[in-house]
Amino acid sequence: MQLRVFTEPQQGATYDDLLAVARRAEETGFDAFFRSDHYLAMGGDGLPGPTDAWVTLAGLARETSTIRLGTLMTAGTFRLPGPLAISVAQVDQMSGGRVELGLGSGWLEAEHSAYGIPFPALGERFDRYAEQLAVVTGLxxxxxxxxxxxxxxxYTVTDSPALPKxxxxxxIPVLVGGRGAQRTPALAARYASEFNTPFTSAADxxxxxxxxxxxCSDVGRDPATMTLSSALVLCVGASDAELTRRAAAIGRDLDELVANGVAGSPAQAVDTLGRFAEAGATRVYLQVLDLADLDHLDLVAAEVAPQLG
Known part of the structure; x- marks a missing residue:
């Protein structure tokens, strides 16, 4: 199973904070560094303020060398599909071919209001999302x-030179994710190389x-060509004291974390990841909420990752 680091910079992070996490993740052997695409904190003051996802990844593309880079998920409401295709292809070039695009419909109304971004009703957002996937992948x-x-x-695109490539x-791998019963799986089957389940149980x-x-089968695609992944919050400690400290640092109840995330001792983390592997996941995004705690990544790399096979 591949382990990827997933961050939430809108909660409060500078570019340098993200660079430190990306470099440590690269040094310790994580497969990828991903970040959310949000402009508003969900609890807390969010200081010093949001950072743009693709500006951040462009910088990281030049300051890392092997780790893959991407979004989980870029909000379709934030960007027109043509310019988004240009930006992501450029960052792919800047990174030497290490970029992945997670693309979603956008969902947090408050951040749209806070920064003057139109927020259509759900049905229209999803219709736009489907067209965005068609345009980006088509270009x-x-x-x-x-x-x-x-x-x-x-969206209408007329005689585009479809550059850059x-x-x-x-x-560029495209990720689609969510809990939708029909339209989301259909879009994944048509456009995505990876499908992600966000913060669910292994059974779900x-x-x-x-x-x-x-x-996939319905559209004549081999289901084996779809990478299946999950995203889960991370909170692992080598001792009870360390575990308690990490849970407190992110303001979460430890029992809830153990029940719903990759949390507890390294052995408990391995067991949880094993359940997701049995469910079909070959990749897990570990949501790292305390970006200053780089020792957390060291522990997972040393005590959890080697046991996953």
């Missing part, structure tokens, strides 16, 4: 020298994975 997959056009209800072999993840496999 990237258009052969050099040809043009791309798309006529949707919300991603540099990584096979193109297994059910969602089954829906995506069925959706």
């Amino acid at each position: 990237w997959s258009t052969p050099v020298g040809e043009t791309f056009s798309f006529a949707g209800q919300h 991603p540099v990584q072999a096979g193109g 993840a297994a059910g969602l994975f089954d829906r995506v496999r069925t959706a």
Whole structure:
């Protein structure tokens, strides 16, 4: 199983904070560094303020060398699909082909109000999201020298040169995720290389994975070509005191963390990850909420990752 570091910078982080986490994650062997795409803190003051996801990843692309970089998830409401395709392809070039795009419909109304971003009703957001996936992947997959056009209800692209192109072999992986029963699995089957279940139990993840496999089969896609992953909060300690301190630092109840996250002792973390592996996940995003605690990453890399096989 691959372990990836997943951060929530809107809760309060500078670029330098994120760089330190990304570098430590790279040094200790984590597969990827991902970040959320939000402009408003969810509890707390969020100081010193939000950082833009793709500006951050562009910087990290030049200041790291091997770790993969991406979003979980970029909000479709924040960006037009054509310029988003350009930005992500550029960061892919800047990183030497290490970028992945998690793309979602956008959901936090308050951050849209706070920064003047239109926030349509859910049905329209999802319709726009489906068209965004079509445009972004269509631009990237258009052969050099040809043009791309798309006529949707919300977005129209006419004779685009569809540049720049991603540099990584096979193109930039696209992640789709969520708990939707029909439209989300169908979009994943059509456009995504990875499907992610956010903060669910292993049993619920297994059910969602089954829906995506069925959706793949329905469109004639081999379900084995879909990477299945989960995202879970991380809180692991080598001792009871260390564990209690880490839970307190992120303002979470320890019993709740053990029940719902990758939490407890290293052995408990291995057991939890094993349950998700049995459910079908081959990759887990560990939500790291205390970005100053780099020793946390060291512990997981040394005591948890080697036991996952």
